[in-house]
Amino acid sequence: MPNTKSVLLVDDSKFARLLVKAFISSNFANWEIDEAEDGAKALEMVDAKTYDYMLVDFNMPGMDGLELGEKLRSRFPGAVIALLTANIQQEIQNKAENLGLDFIAKPPTEDKIRDYIMSREATR
Amino acid sequence: MIELTELEHDTISELINIGVGRAASSLSEMVDQPVELTVPAISFVERFSDSELANAPTEVVSAVSQSFHGPFTGEAMLVFPEVRSLELVRSLLKVDVPLDTLTDLEQEALMEVGNIILNACLGSISNVLGEPINCSMPTFRKRETRALLDDDTAGGSTATNPVLMILHVQFMLRQNDIDGYVLFVMDLESIQMLRELVRRFLANSLG
Incomplete structure (x- = not known):
């Protein structure tokens, strides 16, 4: 990928962030990847920097991923925002869709993350 | 004690089967190897x-637990022998990390695995029954089997509950010689509500 893009990973699991970061870095060299462990931290970070991609977990302490996604979507209508979650309930998927969020079911795998980003890059 | 008809028993087993099947598929994706499952047992x-x-009360196990709340409430647990947990984490990590980092990450990794597995189970069950189920944040515990269900917050024990329904499925990762089990524990009131939902589901499904 020629262009450098910026990604914000929001997940309370350090392990989950480590894996997703590794998958993105190995396929999209030079992309900037920042991490936040909860919604409040994520909102602070987007005050200081604009992100092309935001991948947000659902089940987090404090604000959940849908609340955060809703705030992020209203502030960044053009950004790619995805709920990356183990919670596969149809209700959660429907709510994500209604908020204009993509839905990626955990577990994250290298193929899944790479294919998702490449498909979104192709449409940008 | 609760009496289930053969069809209700079979339906609850199948619900768990669907949930754990989805969970096994998730685990298999994570470790990149087949995951074998036993037939669900209800007791x-x-x-x-x-x-x-x-049966092995003093065996130390690692467990990730999430309580769930919806039309019925209870606790879901992913349990495996403590001695194999680091091996499981090693299988999960697709990136090389030093041993000390691996040890540091052990609990984080197991909690995330538990989160994925238990949500896959509960999410599938919720989707089949058409009833939303909320899950708490996962918690981690490492203790002897006999104390597995002791309640940390209340300081009490599930021994005070009148009836526990234990739904148990064993999973095996043969390449790493890792096995563990998924456990759902519910009390009498929740069992009755689950049975009622299963009856409605059967009535709708069978016309």
Whole structure:
């Protein structure tokens, strides 16, 4: 990928962030990847920097991923925002869709993350 | 004690089967190898120590637990022997990390695995029954099997509950010689609500 893009990973699991970061870095060299462990931290970070991609977990302490996604979507209508979650309930998927969020079911795998980003890059 | 008809028993087993099947698929994706499952077993006991799972009461296990709330409430757990947990984490990590980092990450990794597995189970069950189920944040515990269900917050024990329904499925990762099990524990009121939902589901499904 020629262009450098910026990604914000929001997940309370350090392990989950480590894996997703590794998958993105190995396929999209030079992309900037920042991490936040909860919604409040994520909102602070987007005050200081604009992100092309935001991948947000659902089940987090404090604000959940849908609340955060809703705030992020209203502030960044053009950004790619995805709920990356183990919670596969149809209700959660429907709510994500209604908020204009993509839905990626955990577990994250290298193929899944790479294919998702490449498909979104192709449409940008 | 709760009586289930053969069809209700079979339906609850199948619900768990669907949930754990989805969970096994998730685990298989994570470790990149087949995951074998046993047929779900349902048992009713008054105390966890009465269940067959407590046959080795002093064995130390690692467990990730999430309580769930919806039309019925209870606790879902992913349990495996403590001695194999680091091996499991090693299988999960697709990136090389030094041993000390691996040890540091052990609990984080197991909690995330538990989160994925238990949500896959509960999410599938919720989707089949059409009833939303909320899950708490996962918690981690490492303790002897006999104390597995002791309640940390209340300081009490599930021994005070009148009936526990234990739904148990064993999973195996043969390449790493890792096995563990998924456990759902519900009390009498929740069992009755689950049975009612299963009856409605059967009535709708069978016309």
